[in-house]
Amino acid sequence: MKLPETQVAVLEAASANEPRTVESLSEDLDRKPESITRAAFELADEGLLDVSESIDESVSLTEEGRTYLEDGLPEVRLYEAAIDAGGDDDPVQMGQVIGASGLEGGAVDIALSNFARKGYGGIDSGEITANPDAGGDDPEATALESIAGGDADLVTEDTLDQLERRGLIERSERTVRSVQLTDEGVTALMEGVEVAEEVDRLTSEMLTSGEWRDVEFSEYNVAADAPEIEGGRHHPLRSMAERVKDVLVGMGFSEMQGPHADAEFWINDCLFMPQDHPARTHWDQFGLDVPPMQDLPEDVRERVEAAHREGVGEDGEGYHSPWGEDMARQIDLRGHTTSLSARYLSGIAEGDLEPPQRFFSIEKAYRNDEIDSTHLLEFFQIEGWVMADDLSVRDLMGTFTEFYEQFGITDLRFKPTYNPYTEPSFELFGEHPVTGEVVEIGNSGIFRPEMLEPLDVDCDVMAWGLALERLMMLVTGAEDIRDVHGTLVDLDYLRTEEVRY
Amino acid sequence: MPTVDIDTDELRELTGYEDKSDEQLKDDLFELGLEYEGETDEGELRFEFEPDRLDRLSVEGVARSLRYHYGDSRGVHVPSTNGAEWTIEVEDVPEERPYVTGAIVRGLDFSETAFDSLIQLQEKLHATMGRKRAKGAIGVHDLTMLKGEAAVEGSRKTIRYTGVDPDEARFVPLESDAEMTPAEVIEDHHIGKEYGHLVADMDRVPAIYDSIGLFSFPPVVNGRRTEVTTGSRDLFIEMTGTDQWTIDHMLNIVCYALAARGGTIEDVRVEYETAPDEYPPELIRPDFSTTEKTVAHDDIETTLGIDLGEDEVLDLLERSGLAGEPTNDGEAAYDVTIPPYRVDVRHPVDVIDDVGRAYGFNDLEPRYPDIGTIGGRHERSRLERAVRETLVGLGFQDLLNFHMTDDEQVSGRMNLGDADGVLGANEPVRIENPYSEDYTIARSWLLPSVMQVLENNTHRSYPQDLAEVGWVAHRDDEQNTRVAESRHVAAALARHEVSFEDGKARLQALVESFDAELETPPTEHPSFIPGRAAEIVVDGDAVGVIGEVHPGVLVEHDLELPVVAFEFDVEALR
Structure with a gap:
């Protein structure tokens, strides 16, 4: 019979007459108890060994227990000091006795409470008396000695309970396994057992030949460190974008796409941004050195120009600002992705839209801003809008409350603000999911008639926008956006940043 | 975003709330949308706000808004004006800067802070509505230093807005001791260097004369002769620009601020030799006419998502500094009067926004709209x-x-x-x-x-x-x-x-x-x-x-x- 090495050793060491504990085998064979146990059960499965189990209770001293064993129980020390001070005749000052006993700190309280419990004497008004008849061996002190000497069975159960309550001993139970040869085991030994070969790697040959049945696999140190590997991972900012897209799609939003380089007409004029608006005239946006846009939809252009010049509706008023087609046709890198909303609303992107609709995009926008820890020249703008008849500010609040709660941002506040293309308009503030402080988390509003009517939309549209980077920094605690986005990124960051979902 | 620097003592005086602490004022102003930014070197408090309410660019306008907010003022107030004694004759102006407007304010008694406030307001209006003086520029003069001798005996006092060859005319500009031509100002004067580009391409530059001579070179610099000091009691204000509506409204904001300081507004006649398209040859300024917007009751309720009674709407309008009256044509709607200092009300939706602010947007209960759409990715x-x-x-x-x-x-x-x-x-x-x-x-x-x-x-x-x-x-x-x-x-x-x-x-x-x-x-x-x-x-x-x-x-x-x-x-x- 061929058996793995450990099994052979256990089989040979076991006796048919008396049980042997795993511990003793482990000691004799110089192998870990776990290996012996495993081998024993494997042999039991083969019917060669019986494994029996019993419960062994052990008692051991705690550190405090060991201290008292050495120094004496505090109450005993107190009693002895009291006797020495003459406390068996007359009450003596407690301070004096404690000083003489050498007890300090918490031990004093322990001594006083047990002193009384055990009838060693009385304590009254800061004076202590000792009961002269209470001397002699303290059973708890004796028990500590017995336990330390390995004779815990000499101690009564009551005393053990008392010592455990005082935290002087620890009692534990463990399973003791013992093995004994079966008749089959004896027979196998008589017939002779050989050690099977131990192998390092499982090979396909072993599997196909069936050799794996006869080999023992060498044990690995499975707790050891493994080499680091760098699998492929998604970029954290991209993962954040994907998560936001999931949320929005789940809320019924469809995704928009469109040109990054676009005419100011779609970027600004359709949004009722006057052409002499500071953001349009002071290089806040990146102009492109290309000829002007070739085609603008003539009807939309006329209506947009009229809105700028005269406003819309009976009481409407325009901007009292110049408006020229040259500027409208100038091509820029879009300063916001609201240009996509303008394109979709106008019907030029996907044809005329009938309410209700929900649309979003998470795409790049470009601003000629100062670069710092929270601003880059390029950022991902989350842009979303809902088109329906008769939308109210309450619908806007409800929608955005729902959206931000998906990211742990609660207690949304709406600060009325001004945007050229929305009215009413709100800056959104919410509670930071980590620090709890109130932070700005977006901008929103209901698109103005001066924007919607030229685009031939005759229902309400509410919209909001925020930077994906801002949301990511809030959710992940990232502190400097320059570490996240761009060619200066540290691969170590990309390789080790926590995966979020 | 624009900022306004406020001396809180002034604010307390102008609102009549002597007991309000700075902290209370900050909270009240936050509710109006003015966010505290910090203290200036002069110890004033700086507030930032959205660029729609440019009537709040000085402490006087902020105080007015607060009084509406507190409920101490209601409805629309228009200062009364005295009849025109002075005329601005407009002839031969550079076509790039055809428009002018003006007003006289009398009986002022400037404190240092009131004077500084006027200077601040002027600068802030230049930076915002005035588009760095390109669209509108303000000149404030000490009226007593102007000599508007009538050309004909018995006719009114006049000054003249015209154009001059930049090398021809001479005057002593502010912050200078020597006579300079406009060309020299552009070349050598520090204000000229900053704003000279606005007139650099003009053959003839804007100039304002009284009977003594050139006293203002808009939009670059005023003359020193008419410089305003804390001792000035009567002011002549002129504004030139590329858009009449813009300068008229900048003027309204300045006049309202000075009226709040106890000034009496006096009309000025503007006579165009060749009137711009949409204007009659003679204008009386300042133009304190109010505008009207008709706002449907339904639109207010739909936008705010709540039911409101007519009285409530009228009350909210008055608390916004507007005045409303139900229209009498059977429709549930209001004729809403917009005061002449408001430059941001273009459409009834702007009135609805004011109503919402007065109601308190954050008192509205959010609700998730019951709208079914199917989402998907591109x-x-x-x-x-x-x-x-x-x-x-x-x-x-x-x-x-x-x-x-x-x-x-x-x-x-x-x-x-x-x-x-x-x-x-x-x-x-x-x-x-x-x-x-x-x-x-x-x-x-x-x-x-x-x-x-x-x-x-x-x-x-x-x-x-x-x-x-x-x-x-x-x-x-x-x-x-x-x-x-x-x-x-x-x-x-x-x-x-x-x-x-x-x-x-x-x-x-x-x-x-x-x-x-x-x-x-x-x-x-x-x-x-x-x-x-x-x-x-x-x-x-x-x-x-x-x-x-x-x-x-x-x-x-x-x-x-x-x-x-x-x-x-x-x-x-x-």
Whole structure:
């Protein structure tokens, strides 16, 4: 019979007459108890060994227990000091006795409470008396000695309970396994057992030949460190974008796409941004050195120009600002992705839209801003809008409350603000999911008639926008956006940043 | 965003709330949308606000808003004016700056702070509505220093807005001791240097004369003769600009502020020799006429999402500093009067916004709209996601780089030279006003960004297998936007040992995942080692390039190990 090495050793060491504990085998064979146990059960499965189990209770001293064993129980020390001070005749000052006993700190309280419990004497008004008849061996002190000497069975159960309550001993139970040869085991030994070969790697040959049945696999140190590997991972900012897209799609939003380089007409004029608006005239946006846009939809252009010049509706008023087609046709890198909303609303992107609709995009926008820890020249703008008849500010609040709660941002506040293309308009503030402080988390509003009517939309549209980077920094605690986005990124960051979902 | 610096003692005096602490005032102002920004060097409190309510650019306007907020003022107030004694004759003005307006304010008794407030208001209006004086510029003069001798006995006092040859006229400008011509002011005077560009292209520059001579050179600088001091009691205010409505409303804001200081407003007659299109030849200014908006009750209720009674609406309007009256034509609607200092009310929705603010938007209960729509992602975004997933599955680290870069990164450092017709060599899209020389063009291909990431991470462990799916663009005048935009996928394997085959194996796995067929016929591309570069042909279309990166390019990027890379148009996988 061929058996793995450990099994052979256990089989040979076991006796048919008396049980042997795993511990003793482990000691004799110089192998870990776990290996012996495993081998024993494997042999039991083969019917060669019986494994029996019993419960062994052990008692051991705690550190405090060991201290008292050495120094004496505090109450005993107190009693002895009291006797020495003459406390068996007359009450003596407690301070004096404690000083003489050498007890300090918490031990004093322990001594006083047990002193009384055990009838060693009385304590009254800061004076202590000792009961002269209470001397002699303290059973708890004796028990500590017995336990330390390995004779815990000499101690009564009551005393053990008392010592455990005082935290002087620890009692534990463990399973003791013992093995004994079966008749089959004896027979196998008589017939002779050989050690099977131990192998390092499982090979396909072993599997196909069936050799794996006869080999023992060498044990690995499975707790050891493994080499680091760098699998492929998604970029954290991209993962954040994907998560936001999931949320929005789940809320019924469809995704928009469109040109990054676009005419100011779609970027600004359709949004009722006057052409002499500071953001349009002071290089806040990146102009492109290309000829002007070739085609603008003539009807939309006329209506947009009229809105700028005269406003819309009976009481409407325009901007009292110049408006020229040259500027409208100038091509820029879009300063916001609201240009996509303008394109979709106008019907030029996907044809005329009938309410209700929900649309979003998470795409790049470009601003000629100062670069710092929270601003880059390029950022991902989350842009979303809902088109329906008769939308109210309450619908806007409800929608955005729902959206931000998906990211742990609660207690949304709406600060009325001004945007050229929305009215009413709100800056959104919410509670930071980590620090709890109130932070700005977006901008929103209901698109103005001066924007919607030229685009031939005759229902309400509410919209909001925020930077994906801002949301990511809030959710992940990232502190400097320059570490996240761009060619200066540290691969170590990309390789080790926590995966979020 | 505009800011206003407020002396809180002034604010307490003007609102009549002597007991309000600075903290209370800050809270009250926050409710109006003025956010505390910090203290100025002069110990005033600076507040930032949105650029719609430009009537709050000085403490007087802020105090007025607060009084409405507290309920101490209600409805619309228009200061009364005295009849015109003075006339501005407009003749022969530069066509670039045809409009003028004006007013007289008498009986002022300026404290230092009131005087500073006027100066501040003037500067703030210049910066905002005045578009840095291009659209509207304010000149405030001490009336007693003006001599408006009538040309004909018994007629009114006049000043004259006209144009002059910049080398002809002379006057002593503010902050100067010597007579200068307008041309010299533009050349030598520090204010002239700042604003001279506004008139630099004019043959004849704007000039305002009284019977003594030139006293104002708008929009650049006033004359010293009529300089206003704290001792000035009567002011002459003139404004010139490119839009009459704009300067008239700037004037209204200034007049309201001075009326709040106890000044009496007196009309000024503006006589155009050749009247601009939409104006009669003679105007009486300031124009304190109110405007009307008709606002439907339904629209208010729909926008706010609540039911309101007529009395409530009228009350909310008055608390906003507006005045409303139910229309009597059977429709539930209001005729709403807008005071002459408001410059932000273009449409009834602006009135509804005011009603909402007065009601308190945060008192509205959010509700999730009961609107059913079906969401979904754009096909291109799904494709890009699928390509990224596949690349990550193949062991690549996904990158996210900037779209803006410069020629040297895209071309020079990639060894493109003047190569033509190879990936990356298309004419780049140039940015007219780059942030810095590192961001002058839009990237025409991705590999340069990937190489930069490798360059910046030579201290990190290898292998470094990197990939990006992203936007690229090049100049294409055939496009409506003149820019051809597309999405590429690029990947690079930087390893101590790596060869063409390793790259092709992954490229093949990627392409075949999308049920497309890959061929790699040999090609030449200066970024790659000759003989080790191939064209990427997907389903018969040449869409990109793969190869071992040229040692010259590696050394340029401080890399000390080989790199195999590929890049192609993601559309090929559709």
